[in-house]
Amino acid sequence: MxxxxxxxxxxxxxxxxxxxxxxxxxxxxxxxxxxxxxxxxxxxxxxxxxxxxxxxxxxxxxxxxxxxxxxxxxxxxxxxxxxxxxxxxxxxxxxxxxxxxxxxxxxxxxxxxxxxxxxxxxxxxxxxxxxxxxxSLLNFDPKKRIAIILLKLVDCFGFANKKSNLLSFTLSRADIANMIGTTYETVIRTLANFEKLNYIELVGKEIAIKDITKLKELAADKKVRKKTKAKL
Amino acid sequence: MxxxxxxxxxxxxxxxxxxxxxxxxxxxxxxxxxxxxxxxxxxxxxxxxxxxxxxxxxxxxxxxxxxxxxxxxxxxxxxxxxxxxxxxxxxxxxxxxxxxxxxxxxxxxxxxxxxxxxxxxxxxxxxxxxxxxxxSLLNFDPKKRIAIILLKLVDCFGFANKKSNLLSFTLSRADIANMIGTTYETVIRTLANFEKLNYIELVGKEIAIKDITKLKELAADKKVRKKTKAKL
DNA sequence: TTCTAAACATGATAATTATCACATACTTTC
DNA sequence: GAAAGTATGTGATAATTATCATGTTTAGAA
CATH class of the missing domain: 2.60.120.10 (Jelly Rolls)
Known part of the structure; x- marks a missing residue:
């Protein structure tokens, strides 16, 4: 700051x-x-x-x-x-x-x-x-990067009011895509998927966070290759 | 510096x-x-x-x-x-x-x-x-990112000697993969592909740059979506 | 209000890349 | 120098995501 x-x-x-x-x-x-x-x-x-x-x-x-x-x-x-x-x-x-x-x-x-x-x-x-x-760009696939962005939005902009879990500001799908290097279709589909899983709720274009714990789990889960033969 | x-x-x-x-x-x-x-x-x-x-x-x-x-x-x-x-x-x-x-x-x-x-x-x-x-992580696919890394290696470490086009230092395939967020298999395949296209030559584990112009072309070619309907 | 453009949404398909399995070469260590 | 481990290389397959097409909703301008 x-x-x-x-x-x-x-x-x-x-x-x-x-x-x-x-x-x-x-x-x-x-x-x-x-x-x-x-x-x-x-x-x-x-x-x-x-x-x-x-x-x-x-x-x-x-x-x-x-x-x-x-x-x-x-x-x-x-x-x-x-x-x-x-x-x-x-x-x-x-x-x-x-x-x-x-x-x-x-x-x-x-x-x-x-x-x-x-x-x-x-x-x-x-x-x-x-x-x-x-x-995060190096370690995660688009789905996880979207979870990370959602957490960042919470962190950066917070909620509309203390009682609500609605983000006080929602980036457009295209803007989210441009932050994480994917397409807006993928963002839309992933958000729809997150809604189905009850992690979030889509209120028109706005996003409400329903299960921040699950999102954090997703965001923390770096993929590590099973294969351990070659160290990397 | x-x-x-x-x-x-x-x-x-x-x-x-x-x-x-x-x-x-x-x-x-x-x-x-x-x-x-x-x-x-x-x-x-x-x-x-x-x-x-x-x-x-x-x-x-x-x-x-x-x-x-x-x-x-x-x-x-x-x-x-x-x-x-x-x-x-x-x-x-x-x-x-x-x-x-x-x-x-x-x-x-x-x-x-x-x-x-x-x-x-x-x-x-x-x-x-x-x-x-x-x-570069946001805009390019692995193939182009590898071209970018090769250029970076030239820039950063230079060639073995003035007459040679052999990189003075070659990162391992795994290290390259870890710089650009891909797998070492993809790096290996892409390098083989670049060799076939005569952009580089693989001398054991070392890399010689044969066509830096082509690599630069690749590295500069941001993909822009054909679709212009939605601005982004 | 109506028109227009932008944003959102969804399905079908193609293309790319990750993953897994396995083989070979090269290095290091004992 | 043999053994073990690491790095490189290649093929087959699965999974993911981009792309394209198309439709709907929303927001802003005329």
Whole structure:
């Protein structure tokens, strides 16, 4: 997590007004792009409120979702290193962002050692998540990956309200497919299958989680080959 | 890249002797572990000379390769944030490492702002690589992923000598399978197929690249669904 | 409201890959 | 150098998933 507030926390008193002076507020509607692959890096975005997908792939048809982000996360942080974005980001819901120009951001980092160290921690966490996802792509078949995604959605977005088991936000079938490298038909069939098994319930396009334990079992069950002759 | 030398470059004069005083030299033989998942993080490793694989998965049988690293790269850097490693690393060849205790490493980072910023850059680069690999897992079938790995091996390890097109280091079929989430049989068959197509030549267990252009073509050819009705 | 496009859904079929079984070659160890 | 274990290689088969076709529902625009 790396929010506006945390950023301020690691910012020394003298630099705070500089942050406030240079930041700006951005509103994007659902399905609007925040930045596009190839765009010049102008700054960094803090998600104040909303849900965003970060995706690779240019021509609309072969987009793949690299990660999803919501409140109190940052976007475009790789612009620290690059002149141009090599990924795009698109709002999933109406979203409020705080924007900070990249040169100001860099100045503040360099002047605040604690901030730099905190950012390092943040990146390490991001790396870990990327590796975890890679691991799931390497180890699991589509069915299990869908179970993993459902758990991630619970974790990331939570339920509509405390009494409900309805996900507060449901990715489209196509978006789920693009997160796990399968087709939307497979997602649809697998969700139907999960419903039959009573793991979930489909309420229109929305998804309600009925048996999170079973989903976790599925998600944890790495296939290990019976054959033990050749170690791998 | 983040080498011993670069580390020194971003280290101020007063801190250099502290680095030299605390570093130690480690030699590991091929197939030896450098650290294991679950081990207490003791420090950070600079690869001086050698090749290493970083892997996830505990019980030997379901290991998956997260990344491969060679000269002038670092290992165990996520220990900055965590108490225990959640991945393992194993030498692919006899390897020489420089080791620096984590507390010294952290002190040096905090005292040298330029170093912290350089490290940030390094992590961003790592993130990008992780995302690129994720993208290839999402977009390509095993055959194309193998082409991508072959190109990566060329890029990472190069050829045996300037005149030769023989890879200077060949991962085992099982290791390749574990990098791309397939079985070693599929790797073997695909390599045989590539040989038939004259893209590569198999010299015992080694691989010689005969037509890098064709491999690149394969590796670039993302499958896009014919069907354009539903955008995704 | 009606029209249109996007998203969801399902069946049939083809293609791909995993799995299993077995054979051979190469390495390491005793 | 024999034995044991590991790595490579190949064929047959089963299982899974992608693809294609087609229909229905939903959401948004005119």
């Amino acid at each position: 790396f929010s506006n507030k945390l950023f301020k926390k690691y910012c020394s008193a003298e630099w705070l007004p500089i942050f406030d002076l240079n930041k700006s507020n951005i509103q994007v509607k659902a399905k609007e792009r925040i930045f596009n692959e190839g765009d010049l890096v102008k700054g960094i975005y803090f998600i104040e409120e909303g849900k965003v997908k970060v995706l690779s792939g240019f021509n609309g048809k072969d987009e793949k979702i690299i990660r999803i982000a919501s409140n109190d996360m940052i976007l475009g942080h790789r612009g620290i290193h690059y002149k141009h974005y090599h990924i795009s980001s698109e709002a999933l819901t109406d979203t409020t962002l705080t924007f900070l120009p990249i040169n100001i951001f860099l100045k503040i980092i360099k002047a605040n050692p604690n901030m730099a160290v905190y950012l390092l921690d943040f990146f390490i966490e991001e790396l870990r998540e990327a590796e975890d996802r890679m691991d | 983040f080498s011993n030398k670069l580390f020194k470059k971003y280290c101020s004069a007063e801190w250099l002797p502290i680095f030299d005083l605390n570093k130690s030299n480690i030699q590991v033989k091929a197939k030896e572990r450098i650290f294991n998942e679950g081990d207490l993080v003791k420090g950070i490793y600079f690869i001086e000379e050698g090749k290493v694989k970083v892997l996830s998965g505990f019980n030997g049988k379901d290991e998956k390769i997260i990344r491969i690293a060679s000269n002038d790269m670092i290992l165990g850097h996520r220990g900055i944030h965590y108490k225990h490693y959640h991945i393992s690393s194993e030498a692919l060849t006899d390897t020489t490492l420089t080791f620096l205790p984590i507390n010294i490493f952290l002190k040096i980072i905090k005292a040298n702002p330029n170093m912290a910023v350089y490290l940030l850059d390094f992590f961003i680069e790592e993130l990008r690589e992780a995302e690129d690999r994720m993208d």
